[in-house]
Amino acid sequence: MKPIIHPADYYRRMLAAQPHALKRLDGSAAIVKLSRDQQVPEDDGTTGHWYYVIAGAARCSTIRADGRRQILDLMLVRDFFFVGNSQREEAIEAITEETVLAGYSAVRLEGLGERDREFARELREITFQSLERTRQQLVVLGGVTTADKVSAFLLLLEERYGDQRGDIRLPITRYDLAEYLAVSVETVCRAFSDLQQRGVIALIGIRTVRIVNRDALEHQIGRRYPNAGSDTIAA
Template identity: 90%
Template structure:
């Protein structure tokens, strides 16, 4: 089933309903709609652009020496990220079939930041958010086994997007998750299967995961019972 393509004003209304640090500039933000694997527009100037993810997801990736792609950063709904000349050698692309971004001119943000102390604090806030996202990624990648990494990723998604039943809609495919975790897709699938067989999660359809035993998931990730870890499974 093809995704519904909405007009730009639909996403402007979505943007208006979301709370974020650059709220006062929403009226002048450009709405950028991308299909899966489409490159986020680059800016020829030196100031670049800040982007806010309204819908979908974006990956920042590079190609390793062995030819495999490695996702360096994953931007989901509510995340800011910067695109400038320094990233030209990497790929910054849409992951979801319909990814929608709000684009803010880096030059304008810098000018406002120099004149307005409050706005300068807001600009620092989105910079700190990017650093916090990197910290979360290091926690995910720090797992000893793939099951550890998948558990950390699911807990991070639940914290941001989970509903009251513990259901999480995965924003990326298992192939993308494998590139994010720097493992094979077969290993990722085995980790999901193992967690499901042990009653830690339930797979509802292709892209929805329900957390059944949160304590066990936290234990797998090392957040609970930090001295226990001898029973970590290898996936």
């Protein structure tokens, strides 16, 4: 199935309302609407494209030797990521049923950057953002237990998308999260259940999590009370 190039004003209005480093190019960005598991378009040439996530989520993944998929990078709303023609062993795909991207030609960005110092700074900003996402992923995956990893992931989402009540709408399923954390979905579900039973979080429906005790969540990953006794769950 080919991706749908969707010039709808609706998505352009969404793009215009979101602050990001390439605002000046919003009018010329290609709007790409994908369904779950659809591949993000690859570039036919050698320059590639930068993509910005307007809605939904995308993943960069590979298939492990045991046949399981491992998500190497998770791109959420307001993230930039690069797609070139050299990523032969990695698949870059939409991870939700309605994933909408803004596409920018890398060769055009580089040309503008050579002529405009301010734009060159903006281009560096999106590159640094990608590096920061890698750092955040290492923090999440660095947890000793699955509960540590889930806690770090929830705190990351709260920082980016949480509301005043501490409610977080999960952008991906537990199956996707399991592939991101490189554990089984059963282990992820046990970690959520244990955190809920301990009163650290509350599950509101299928995809919404409310942080009830933020101190306990931070304690879970050692951000607070680093010398406290080991009372983490072993999921």
